[in-house]
Amino acid sequence: MSTETLRAGKRTVEVSRADKVFFPDDGITKGELAEYYRQVAPALVRHARARPVAAERFPDGITGQRVFQKNVGEHFPDWIRRAEVPKKEGGTIVHAVCDDAATLVYLADQGCVTPHCWLSRTDQLDTPDRLIFDLDPATQDLEQLRLAARGMGTLLDELGLVPFLMSTGSRGFHVVAPLRREHTFDHVRNFARDAAALLAEREPKALTVEQRKEDRGRRIFLDYLRNAYAQTAVAPYSVRAKPTAPVATPLEWEELDTTEPWHHTMTTAVERIQRYGDSWSNFTRRARSLRQPRQRLDRLIGR
DNA sequence: GAAGTAA
DNA sequence: TTACTTCAACGCCAT
């Protein structure tokens, strides 16, 4: 039954129904999805290693049912690392940990189009090592979107953090800053909320932090709520479940004005990495404490 | 996608 | 064997 065998580093992973079409508009198969993850694994894993991962699965392709899976299945092979993580209000979840190419290939075989990673690592689940702003547009206005991303990047830079940019493959961008693991999610989220609210106050017609869609109107939602325990963000270089198979792609800030959020795809992302490497290669080295940024932000908002 | 049950 | 069903998340916030 068209089972393919992929070598991924140390492991050999079987991909069942490798010729099953997952992206009907593009003819992309599950086998090609698995092969994609094998190829980008070195770059992807550098950003995802040691993090609990949730799998956004489409067992019958992207036009079929969507499943968001956290617990590893009983049938998962024993070489996939697991982390038993407490839920906020009791109970636990046994997550897979996104540690190597073979795990990504195995998840692809399970129909996982998009892996979603925690913002913290298994050895310190309560203290995130990244701060994320998820810019979600309500319209196709790229001008406003770029203004928002540039504004957030500039603000973080002025506060003493080092912002990085990623196109999500969907409609927006992520602006992400690496952190020293000194603060809890609650503290980081408070900072994120204050920064986002400040920006929204400066551009009230273009930006908002309102949660309810109805209250956002046509404004861009500065989603700071991703900065919470057990919340996730699409992994860099992950594929999105949309026609063209777009890819969440780390960018240079210089590319913001010329790159659409959905520009890169399974095909171009591989070429991009081969030619230019990973735009976030220095991400970890740019980690900063939130202490001074917190004080500077307090001053900016008048405290 | 995997596993269980009914036919 | 095939056909079919079921299951596979959770935290924050506003109300």
Place this chain on the structure above:
DNA sequence: ATGGCG
């Protein structure tokens, strides 16, 4: 406590 939201 519930529902929207991502």
